[in-house]
Amino acid sequence: MSPVWVVVIIFGAVGLVIVLGFVAIYNGLVGKRVETQNSWSQIDVQLKRRYDLIPNLVETVKGYASHEKETLERVVQARNMAMNAHSVSEQAQAENMLSGTLKTLFAVAEAYPDLKANQNFMGLQEELKSTENRIGFARQHYNDVVSQYNTSLQTFPANVVGGMFGFRPSEFFKLDAAEAAAVQKAPQVKF
């Protein structure tokens, strides 16, 4: 085989490897970005689960603790506010308020042994507790996935491909200072 052909084949092989490498990296970045979008919507799925559980909870509690009208009304109000929230920060604020009212409701229910023993109530309590956990885990997973995506974008060689095709880092889910304070606060119990 003449030397020219050998050189052509070698260059061709190297070029092919580089192109395949680029394709693999590009596909990897797309996959990671889609995963961030997917896990963001997962958070919404869990939030909506909570909205769906609340009417049932309110009805059950009303049956046993009709005096606690104020607490129940606050829960319903907070739920409506959260469902109608528009911006991300508005929703985050409303969500935290809703969590607070639910905590108060369960604290208040401690004073009603009949209610506490009710199967339906206990089932709902478990489902709501699980939903709070799921929201937390969904946010954690979102941050984990964003972390992987952003790290890929900043390390070699994916940063080269990322820059070429306009991939931008995603934002972490964060509570701002006021919301963080609200979440840490103990529930207010007023009789």
Added chain:
Amino acid sequence: MPQTFRDLIAANKRNSAILVVVFCLFVTIVAMVLGLAIIAYFSPSAVSRLNFGRALLIGAVAGGIALLISTLAYYSGDSMVLAVSGAREIEHAADPELFNVVEEMAIAAGLPMPRVYLIRDSSPNAFATGRDPQHAAITVTTGLRRKLSRDELQGVVAHEMSHIRNYDIRLMLLMAVLVGTVVMLADLFWQIIWYTPGGSRRSRDDDKGGGGGIVAIVLMVLGIVLAILAPLLAQIIQLAVSRQREYLADASGVELTRNPLGLAHALRKIEDDPAELKSANRGTAHLYIANPIKKFRARADSMFASHPPIKDRIRRLEKLAHQYGEAEEEEV
């Protein structure tokens, strides 16, 4: 700087990768040497005519055949393991809390929800099956379900979930196939040596080269040594990989729950429980979160343990907890 769970995860993955590569090289060498030793047995002079390329080819063919047979032999569906253990699948309504705990971990891991199975046994234990996350199942004993708190249960489920997402079940299947291959090759070697007459009488006449004789003897000796030691070494490597993956599953589980003490307390409860799991045997013991055969668990410091010592696992988890400023809970 103290190790975070991410450092632990990276170290464990590195160690298992090294072990697997070493294992594959080991199997190749064993296949080569045994293949050559068999040829030397039949015809010492033929050995001197071999070059390295042909030797490699012979090794590859012998190893390839043994590998194929092993793979077919070890192909077991999840249903077989679950049936052997007496596990019954349950639905959400049967145990909402257990289901929620598993589903919360599935969300944290970003994986589809696995099937959930229950084994009627008072000994607390759990295992995961499934070659990939789409076909996964998590099994828990009724003893575990009853005796652990929600956080501890979640720690155990997170550990099992991590086995699934790290593809450990698939890895251990691969290990079993490799060990089976080595055992089969050694077996084949013995069969040929004991039951077939050697070639030394036939080739004495055409053994003009002379050099073939020494090489043949060396190969035979090597072959015999390997046939004895190789299956043992293979098992040791397999168990080392198993122990690494257990540590990895612990650290990966912490990545999911962000609560190292949950699993630490669960492990302590499992360790202290006197009951012995009835449905486990040596074949399935490595699948469980803690070795269900108590006397094997006690000997956990040896090379032949499928799980690391529980005290060691608890200590590593508690060290992680210290880093996150969690106060040690009172001993109850």
